Amino acid sequence: AVGLDVDVAIILGAAEGLLPPRPTSDPLLSDADRVLAGLPTADARSTRLHRALLAMFATADVTVTAPRGDLRSTSSVELSRWIGPWAHDTRAIASHHAGVASVSFPASPLEHLLRGRLHPPLDDPLDDPGDSADAVVQRGLRMIEARRSDALTAYDGDLSGQQLPRLDDVVSPSRLESWTACPHAYFDHYLLDVDPVEEPGAEITITARDRGTAHHAALDLFHRAVVDGALAQPGPDGWTDEHRHGLTRCFDEVCERTERRGRTGRPAFWADERARMLDDLLTWLDHDSAIVVQRGSTVLASEFVFGTDDDAAIVLPDGRPIRLKGSIDRVDRTRDGSLVVTDHKSGGKDKFKDMSPDDPTVGGTLFQLPSYAAAARARFGEPDNPVHAEYGLLRKGGYARPGFTMSTEVDAKVSEALARVVAGIETGYFPNRPERPGWRFFVGCHYCEPDGLGTAERWAEWERKQHDPRLAPWLGAVEVDA
Numbered sequence: 461a462v463g464l465d466v467d468v469a470i471i472l473g474a475a476e477g478l479l480p481p482r483p484t485s486d487p488l489l490s491d492a493d494r495v496l497a498g499l500p501t502a503d504a505r506s507t508r509l510h511r512a513l514l515a516m517f518a519t520a521d522v523t524v525t526a527p528r529g530d531l532r533s534t535s536s537v538e539l540s541r542w543i544g545p546w547a548h549d550t551r552a553i554a555s556h557h558a559g560v561a562s563v564s565f566p567a568s569p570l571e572h573l574l575r576g577r578l579h580p581p582l583d584d585p586l587d588d589p590g591d592s593a594d595a596v597v598q599r600g601l602r603m604i605e606a607r608r609s610d611a612l613t614a615y616d617g618d619l620s621g622q623q624l625p626r627l628d629d630v631v632s633p634s635r636l637e638s639w640t641a642c643p644h645a646y647f648d649h650y651l652l653d654v655d656p657v658e659e660p661g662a663e664i665t666i667t668a669r670d671r672g673t674a675h676h677a678a679l680d681l682f683h684r685a686v687v688d689g690a691l692a693q694p695g696p697d698g699w700t701d702e703h704r705h706g707l708t709r710c711f712d713e714v715c716e717r718t719e720r721r722g723r724t725g726r727p728a729f730w731a732d733e734r735a736r737m738l739d740d741l742l743t744w745l746d747h748d749s750a751i752v753v754q755r756g757s758t759v760l761a762s763e764f765v766f767g768t769d770d771d772a773a774i775v776l777p778d779g780r781p782i783r784l785k786g787s788i789d790r791v792d793r794t795r796d797g798s799l800v801v802t803d804h805k806s807g808g809k810d811k812f813k814d815m816s817p818d819d820p821t822v823g824g825t826l827f828q829l830p831s832y833a834a835a836a837r838a839r840f841g842e843p844d845n846p847v848h849a850e851y852g853l854l855r856k857g858g859y860a861r862p863g864f865t866m867s868t869e870v871d872a873k874v875s876e877a878l879a880r881v882v883a884g885i886e887t888g889y890f891p892n893r894p895e896r897p898g899w900r901f902f903v904g905c906h907y908c909e910p911d912g913l914g915t916a917e918r919w920a921e922w923e924r925k926q927h928d929p930r931l932a933p934w935l936g937a938v939e940v941d942a
Contacts, residue, residue: 471516
């Protein structure tokens with residue numbers, strides 16, 4: 461600004477922290493050392509800026525803009541103290557929308573188009589965008605109108621008019637479950653191949669996902685040692701001290717590998733979490749010991765992969781088979797010849813509290829156990845072989861075994877629930893189904909909450925869209941509060 465001969469000057473973003481800028485300190489030279497060396501101090505730049513600002517106000521017609529908030533930190537900001545003496549003619553603009561609506565002459569063609577939609581022109585041809593003047597603006601307006609409606613549209617998940625792939629190939633039970641949890645996440649992940657960006661270096665402690673991965677890997681090493689004969693099968697007394705030491709060794713090996721991958725967070729937090737995770741595993745082993753003694757179990761397989769050569773499928777009521785793929789955490793055979801499939805979970809038990817033989821999929825949200833039972837029966841048993849399917853919870857304070865025994869009635873209920881999910885996927889309905897807004901220490905669905913700042917906007921849209929009667933076969937009738 462120094463030496464410029466201007467008539468009009470516009471200063472953008474005159475807020476505290478920007479004007480004057482935050483002082484920066486040199487990590488090697490203090491201000492006292494800089495003075496002795498004849499170098500400018502940390503506040504010298506601010507002093508020069510202030511003098512240039514004073515000169516600008518003395519020689520030009522100055523307009524100053526200042527934000528009222530910082531969207532990055534969701535905080536309000538104050539007008540710069542340097543501007544205070546000249547802030548005599550101020551005007552507050554509520555938003556970009558309000559500014560475009562009230563400005564005397566828009567600054568760009570796009571703002572002309574937007575203001576033309578806000579205030580339809582009468583006789584000023586410069587303000588007339590026309591109904592088809594800008595295709596992008598028109599499509600944007602259609603998108604806003606569609607997303608504000610109560611009907612599911614192409615702008616928020618209705619792909620029923622598109623040619624979508626059928627589930628004729630092998631499919632994992634977790635993929636089926638993901639559609640029920642959030643159809644939009646299913647569309648992004650499985651049809652568009654979009655994955656959330658992970659930044660393990662920014663984590664303070666190990667994430668729930670990595671904790672579960674470490675638990676599964678340690679148990680897999682342990683059970684494989686049992687199957688291969690390096691460790692004995694559980695005997696009349698269940699698991700012994702030798703097995704406890706073996707599980708500890710397996711856990712230590714997994715922890716070292718997880719640390720090398722940088723997935724454990726800060727060292728101080730990891731030290732406590734590692735001890736807690738080992739305690740969870742060893743206490744779980746004590747609970748499992750009593751169960752294997754009661755059942756007379758022997759371990760047949762660990763992380764048994766199916767879906768390649770095995771004929772694992774669930775048949776829908778219309779006779780169509782849905783071929784399955786996946787990996788069973790553990791398969792046991794009991795003394796009476798029955799099979800037991802176990803899926804280890806490191807989370808809580810609330811998700812499984814309503815599971816029963818009358819509702820084995822909990823409203824079409826859980827398909828892992830029926831899929832694992834079908835795979836185990838195809839590989840290790842006969843078509844009429846009894847199979848008990850259960851989740852094995854690994855967190856201390858629970859260690860519950862929610863599950864059920866497969867039967868003709870359970871098979872029929874699983875088939876009906878799976879048919880509804882397959883129909884929803886192949887019909888092409890993929891709306892956002894976010895969690896209710898509220899404080900959480902984690903992001904429940906990265907596809908509904910990609911910025912990690914909450915689900916309020918998505919939730920408001922979902923409250924409207926769920927009233928679309930086409931979604932009733934999957935969501936049921938939605939009651940409207942009078």
